Amino acid sequence: MNRQRNRKGATREFLGEFLGLNPGSTGPQIIAAGADRNLAASSIYRDLKTWRRIHRTANGRYWLDKIGDPELAVAAEVEHAFEIVKSSRLSDATKVEVLVQLSKTASRAPPVTRAVLELIGLPKLSRRVRSAMLPFVHIAIRAAFQPQESRSATSGIPRPRYAARLLESTLRLLDAFLDDQGGDGTIAWNTLYAIVTSPDAPHDLDLMGIAKRAIAIEVKGGLPSPSPVKAFLRKLAENERVGPAMKRELLRRVTMARGTSRERIRNLFEALDLGQLPRRSLSTPNPDLPPGP
The missing domain is CATH 1.10.10 (Arc Repressor Mutant, subunit A)
Incomplete structure (x- = not known):
């Protein structure tokens, strides 16, 4: 020994x-x-x-x-974190500690590297570890989709393909946190906001699918104010294709909703500057219809 x-x-x-x-x-x-x-x-x-x-x-x-070049230093930190997080022998506490430190380091020189894709794409991580990864995911998304924030060009992968792979892994990771009422939910929606406001956002991104998820969260009570979900919906409402579809979705929901849910839909309709709900939508709902979600 x-x-x-x-x-x-x-x-x-x-x-x-x-x-x-x-x-x-x-x-x-x-x-x-x-x-x-x-x-x-x-x-x-x-x-x-x-x-x-x-x-x-x-x-x-x-x-x-310490490595003198901040970009090389951050790239090295990402690779080190990947080796730690993927290990089946190390505890979640160790992985969380490494990810917290990585988020602090990565903000100095937001990375665009192959190791970023490998780290965020790791499967079968505990919720605790994925939660600790969220701030880094946000940094990585901004580096890829708001490229003026990143000086790094070390991925070796063509940027469109890099962004597509990163987006796929990110959406999968964020999904579990979109309903979270705490800080994790805020980071998740702010990350989505960084994606949809980017000129490089893919044209086939299911914006209406995400909008429906956001509307459902708001109807259930939403996230604490200032709500990142509401800010996200306001941005989507400006989209000439998604805005009208969101209006139709809210009109559909209000005809089936009752009580507090109906009031929340009315408030959301006005907050998104979609005009006022037609009077017929505010009449007593058909009792034969199921209540809205």
Whole structure:
């Protein structure tokens, strides 16, 4: 047991010394140097992946502590976070800690890298871990869909294809948080807002499907004020195709709604500047119809 601990300590001692003198070395270069000290390649690679002082850039080079270029530093942080979050051996608490730190780091130089896609696309993560990832997802979306906010061009993937892959993973991750009454719901809707207000938003994005989800949330009571859902709907109401469809959807709902739900629909109709509901829509609903959602 003592020998195992000593060997681990020796590996990190070597890495600290070697990368301090040879920053930006590749994996094979580090392994070759470690072999001169009889250090196992598996032990070196393990510490390269898990030691928090080590950063790996997108081109496969390793650095100790801070990397001078903020874009390279953030890219390395994303790759490090990916290795931690995908691990089945590490606790959720460890993964959450890494993701919280990543969100702080990524805001300095919003990343557009392949590792971003790999991290956000990871399957079977707990809700706690996905919740901790939301701020980073928001940063990544703004970097891809509001490109003036990102100086990074390190993905190696054509930007339209990168944005499409990122959007697919993001929509899947956000879905579980759109009904959340706390901060997670706010981040999720603000992320959607960044997508739909982008000139690069895909033309086949199901805006009306998202609008119906937002309307249903508002009819149920909405998110705390100032509601990001309502801000999202206001933006969609300006769309010449979606705006009229939203008006028809609200008119359909109001004829079936009762009580508080009907009042909320009326208020939403006015808040979205869609005019006033026709008087016939405000008459007593048909008792043979089921109540609205």
